[in-house]
Amino acid sequence: MFETNNFISRRYQLQAQIVAKRLPQVLQQRGLEAVFAEFLLTSTQGMVLLFAILDLPRVRRLEAYTTPELLHHLSTELQGLPVFLSNSNGLRYAIPLSPLPRLPKLIPFPGVSVGWAQLGVNHSGETISQPWSKLGHLLVAGKTGSGKSVFLRLLAYQALTEGAQLLLVDLDGATFPMLANHRTLLDPIATTPQAAQATVERALGECDHRAGLYMPMDGYPESLEEYNRTIVRHGSDPLPRLLVVLDEFSALMTTLGGPKSSFANRVAELGWRGRKFGVHLVFAAQDFTKQVVGRVRDQVSAAICFRVRSMEAARAMGC
Ligand SMILES: Nc1ncnc2c1ncn2[C@@H]1O[C@H](COP(=O)(O)OP(=O)(O)O)[C@@H](O)[C@H]1O
Numbered sequence: 001m002f003e004t005n006n007f008i009s010r011r012y013q014l015q016a017q018i019v020a021k022r023l024p025q026v027l028q029q030r031g032l033e034a035v036f037a038e039f040l041l042t043s044t045q046g047m048v049l050l051f052a053i054l055d056l057p058r059v060r061r062l063e064a065y066t067t068p069e070l071l072h073h074l075s076t077e078l079q080g081l082p083v084f085l086s087n088s089n090g091l092r093y094a095i096p097l098s099p100l101p102r103l104p105k106l107i108p109f110p111g112v113s114v115g116w117a118q119l120g121v122n123h124s125g126e127t128i129s130q131p132w133s134k135l136g137h138l139l140v141a142g143k144t145g146s147g148k149s150v151f152l153r154l155l156a157y158q159a160l161t162e163g164a165q166l167l168l169v170d171l172d173g174a175t176f177p178m179l180a181n182h183r184t185l186l187d188p189i190a191t192t193p194q195a196a197q198a199t200v201e202r203a204l205g206e207c208d209h210r211a212g213l214y215m216p217m218d219g220y221p222e223s224l225e226e227y228n229r230t231i232v233r234h235g236s237d238p239l240p241r242l243l244v245v246l247d248e249f250s251a252l253m254t255t256l257g258g259p260k261s262s263f264a265n266r267v268a269e270l271g272w273r274g275r276k277f278g279v280h281l282v283f284a285a286q287d288f289t290k291q292v293v294g295r296v297r298d299q300v301s302a303a304i305c306f307r308v309r310s311m312e313a314a315r316a317m318g319c
């Protein structure tokens, strides 16, 4: 009856058999045909999952198989086991038989790795990282207290170990007090919307400056790495990366006229111009409306979601 891809304890095998018997009964009670192609019991990432795979060609009235109300009913009949719908590969019900893995309360920083930005740790304990040369711009979302500031600080410190320069917008002053007057800041930390506007202009000014340096080079460099390779060969100092953190970005955007304002246009300009000059923009906020995300989505290479307000909020960011 089961396809099993690796060793799974007897207890879960028995439980899977009970579930596989009960699911079709509940569907039939509801006047639906129990058209399952197969049941797949699998253990992955520390979880035991049973997949009940629907035989799509035989399913009539597909919508009746996917309602939240049906999933809730199935879950109730299975003594509260969660029942999820998965449509990444055909249509299947996914029923975790083992407890959902718990994320650790405290995740220690894994330590600096030269040339790489460490972004997080997944539930199996593996570090998620990106080489700075591929990092691009980032979107960071999360409710108050979810960990944005701690993350932004870790990113800033990693950038410093790469020799980067900083431009920081910190409206409530709570994220970067320890970096006030730091020698790598191109401008003092911006704590007002007006200062934030000036910060974006400062970053654009830096793009102009760097464009001037790139200009006389043979075959205009496409990236900071390319420029630095050449310049170092000629005995000059490499250009540093520039990390621009815009904390409370949504509030900032609202105060400065919204997604259609000249501020929004200047930020977008910084986004597309900055890439080849080693400028990394980090947009952080509790929430990003569709309009705000719309202005920056094409620019960011990754979105990092801490705990957000709702499923829709996470989806709006592509998380
Ligand atoms: N990586 C982490 N591991 C453990 N605790 C964390 C981590 N990041 C944040 N925290 C805890 O959450 C609290 C709030 O984090 P903070 O970054 O200030 O949130 P936010 O800026 O989203 O409001 C911190 O004081 C800290 O105790």
Ligand SMILES: [Mg+2]
Pocket: 148, 149, 174, 175
């Ligand atoms: Mg914060």
